[in-house]
Amino acid sequence: MTRSSALLTDRYELTMLTAALRDGTAHRRCVFELFARRLPGGRRFGVVAGIGRFLSLLRDFRFGEDELRFLRDERIVDEPTLAYLANYRFTGNIVGYREGELYFPGSPVLTVDGTFAEAVILETLALSVLNYDSAVATAAARMSIAAGNRPLAEMGSRRTGEQSAVAAARACYIAGFSATSNLEAGRTFGIPTMGTAAHAWTLLHEHEADAFRAQIDALGADTTLLIDTYDIARGVQTAVDVAGASLGGVRIDSGDLPLVAAQVRAQLDSLGATATKITVTSDLDEHAIAALAASPVDSYGVGTSVVTGAGSPTAGMVFKIVAREASNGSWVSVAKKSAAKATTGGRKTAFRTLNDSVATSELIAISPRFESATDAASTYDARALQVNLVSAGEIHPDHEGIRAVAAARAHHVTARAELPLSALALSRSDPALETVYVTLDETSGHQ
Numbered sequence: 001m002t003r004s005s006a007l008l009t010d011r012y013e014l015t016m017l018t019a020a021l022r023d024g025t026a027h028r029r030c031v032f033e034l035f036a037r038r039l040p041g042g043r044r045f046g047v048v049a050g051i052g053r054f055l056s057l058l059r060d061f062r063f064g065e066d067e068l069r070f071l072r073d074e075r076i077v078d079e080p081t082l083a084y085l086a087n088y089r090f091t092g093n094i095v096g097y098r099e100g101e102l103y104f105p106g107s108p109v110l111t112v113d114g115t116f117a118e119a120v121i122l123e124t125l126a127l128s129v130l131n132y133d134s135a136v137a138t139a140a141a142r143m144s145i146a147a148g149n150r151p152l153a154e155m156g157s158r159r160t161g162e163q164s165a166v167a168a169a170r171a172c173y174i175a176g177f178s179a180t181s182n183l184e185a186g187r188t189f190g191i192p193t194m195g196t197a198a199h200a201w202t203l204l205h206e207h208e209a210d211a212f213r214a215q216i217d218a219l220g221a222d223t224t225l226l227i228d229t230y231d232i233a234r235g236v237q238t239a240v241d242v243a244g245a246s247l248g249g250v251r252i253d254s255g256d257l258p259l260v261a262a263q264v265r266a267q268l269d270s271l272g273a274t275a276t277k278i279t280v281t282s283d284l285d286e287h288a289i290a291a292l293a294a295s296p297v298d299s300y301g302v303g304t305s306v307v308t309g310a311g312s313p314t315a316g317m318v319f320k321i322v323a324r325e326a327s328n329g330s331w332v333s334v335a336k337k338s339a340a341k342a343t344t345g346g347r348k349t350a351f352r353t354l355n356d357s358v359a360t361s362e363l364i365a366i367s368p369r370f371e372s373a374t375d376a377a378s379t380y381d382a383r384a385l386q387v388n389l390v391s392a393g394e395i396h397p398d399h400e401g402i403r404a405v406a407a408a409r410a411h412h413v414t415a416r417a418e419l420p421l422s423a424l425a426l427s428r429s430d431p432a433l434e435t436v437y438v439t440l441d442e443t444s445g446h447q
Contacts, residue, residue: 004060004061004062004063004064004066004067005057005058005060005061005125006060006061006062006063006064006067006085006088007070008057008124008125008128009124009125010123010124011076013120013121013123013124014071014076014077014081014085014121015076015077016120017077017081017085017117017120017121018077018078018080018081020116020120021080021084021117025116026084026115026116026117027115027116027117028116028325029113029114029115029116029324029325029331030113030114030115030116030120030321030324030325031111031112031113031321031322031323031347032111032112032113032122032319032321032322033108033110033112033319033320033321033348034096034108034109034110034111034126034127034130034317034319035106035107035109035317035318036103036106036107036109036315036316036317036318037105037106037318038105038316039104039105039138039316039431040135040309040312040314041309041311041312041428042427042428042429043142043312044422044424044425044429044430044431044432045102045103045104045419045423045431045433046102046104046107046134046138047100047102047103047137047138047140047171047174047175047412048096048099048100048101048103048137049100049130049133049134049136049170049171049174049175050099050129050130050134050171051097051098051099051130051389051399051408052099052399052400052404052408053129053167053170054110054125054130055389055390055395055396055399055400056400057125057129058122058125058390058395059395061088061090061122061125062088063085063086063088067085068082068085068086071085084117088118088121089118089393090114090118090119090122090390091114091392091393092112092113092115092118092119092390092392092393093114093391093392094110094112094113094388094389094390095110095111095113095386095388095389096110096111096386096387097109097110097350097386097387098387098399098408099174099399099404099405099407100137100174100175100408100409100410100411100412100413100415101385101411101412101415102415102416102419103134104362104432105435106344106435106437107350107385107435108349108350108364109130109134109317110126110130110389111347111386112126116321120321122319123319126319127317127318127319130315130317131314131316131317132164132167132168132313132314132315133167133168133170133171134317135309135312135313135314135315136168136172136175136306136307137171137174137175138175138309139286139305139306139309139310139312140152140154140171140172140175140176140177141175141176141412141416142286142310142426143176143177143285143286143289143300143302143305144175144176144177145424145426146286146287146289146290146293146426147289147300148293150298150300151177151178151179152172152176152177152178152179152289152301152302153177153178153179153180153181153194153299153301154168154172154173154177154179154180154181154182154303154306154307155180155181155195155281156168156303156305156306157169157182157307159303159304160308164307165182165184165185166182166184166185166188166189168306168307169182169185169191170185170188170189170191170405173185173191173409174405174408174409174412175409176409176412177302177306178192179191179192179193179194180192180193180194181193181194181195181301188402189401189402189405190402190406191405196215196219196223196224196225196226197211197215197225197226198226199226199229199253201215201226202230203229208229208234208235208238209238209242212225212238212242212243213242216242216243221246221247221248222246222247222248222249223248223249224248224249224250224277224279225239225243225247225249225250225251226250226251227239227250227264228251228252228254232255232260232263232264233263233267235250236264236267236271240268240271240272240273240276244273245271245274245276246273246275247273247276248276248277249276249277249278249298250268250276250277250278251278251279251280251301252264252280252281252282253280253281253282257280257295257297258291258292258294258295261278261280261292261295261296261297262295262296264278265278265296277298277299278296278298278299279297279298279299279300280297280299280301281301281302281303283303283304283305284300284302284303284305285306285310285311286305286310286426287426289302290426321334322334322343322344322345322346322348323345323347333345333346333366344364344366344437346366346439347366347367348365348366349364349365349367349384349386350362350363350364350365350384350386351363351364351365351382351383351384351385352382352383352385352418353381353382353436354381354382357418358418358419359419359432359433360433361433361434362434362435363438364436364437364438365439365440366437366438366439366440367440387399419432420432
């Protein structure tokens with residue numbers, strides 16, 4: 001039985017719904033926007049991830065008997081609100097950035113168009129998914145840049161929640177990682193899985209050689225042996241003694257990695273194991289990976305850092321109303337004026353301007369007609385960034401599942417290739433692209 005996602009929300013959303021049903025504003029059409037005011041951690045760009053997961057959760061956003069009983073027993077909402085929720089279905093429209101796309105401050109990552117009642121209660125669901133997934137994807141992209149052509153494996157399941165682990169593996173794969181240790185992520189999203197043995201395997205045996213021999217008997221000589229349970233140099237010697245020069249790989253999980261990697265490479269070569277690959281793990285982040293660029297390392301395994309956003313565990317996105325239907329049926333732009341938290345009202349359409357295939361700005365077009373300004377792409381020589389995700393309540397299936405993850409991964413490569421070289425630096429800085437707002441002429445669609 002499918003588990004409802006309807007209570008993955010904050011109580012105040014249902015409180016507002018109750019009040020709106022009472023005062024008659026619940027069915028006013030509104031436009032909500034999910035965006036980030038700034039990029040966390042001095043990052044130069046962000047990576048959108050979580051769109052497909054959000055859409056799948058939206059499909060299951062239903063208030064069944066158990067959910068309604070809880071709301072009634074806890075007196076969270078009144079009977080008219082319970083009656084509304086019993087028949088809740090999102091019937092509006094959602095457009096947004098495709099997964100793998102880059103975003104910048106102000107980018108309208110999601111635009112939700114529906115009645116106040118049906119849209120407002122999606123706030124926490126959308127933010128909880130996109131804030132975490134995008135934070136992980138952004139960290140993963142930075143690590144992918146630092147790694148260059150060397151493959152990265154995500155192995156952080158033990159450092160986050162059990163469902164977050166699956167989400168993190170998905171986000172990492174979209175942003176450039178090549179594999180995950182998480183089997184559920186492999187099953188659900190088609191991500192290649194990897195993993196051989198931990199230190200416990202070596203410690204189980206009387207001798208290190210016994211552990212290596214048993215692993216090779218089970219997995220073949222092309223397996224990767226963990227060589228630092230005791231002494232690394234002795235571990236390398238034992239690994240080659242057992243497997244021969246055809247040993248597939250060794251993993252180093254401790255020590256001064258640049259120094260140790262060089263020593264291990266030299267020892268492997270001296271023993272004739274010139275084709276044996278070296279994988280390093282041990283609390284890597286993008287800066288540690290960059291520091292290993294000149295080392296004889298073949299691949300990386302990353303855990304804690306990537307699943308916690310490499311110091312920025314949330315993307316800092318918010319969900320705000322930017323336009324609403326007035327009592328006379330006309331549309332009005334609305335915005336907060338709060339200090340340091342002001343918003344920009346109006347329906348927005350996003351484009352990335354390009355010069356010789358290099359991105360130059362994030363162009364946000366605001367239409368006074370409260371419609372999508374799709375004609376701005378030709379006006380500004382720009383690439384449109386938004387796609388239809390939900391139309392009249394129907395989810396577009398091409399944004400979910402295994403094929404959607406593969407498409408997001410491919411799109412990320414394309415989007416990242418448009419960035420100027422300065423955007424690839426790992427140091428703290430301003431966003432790589434300026435966000436530029438333009439208001440389109442009501443009649444011509446031009447500025």
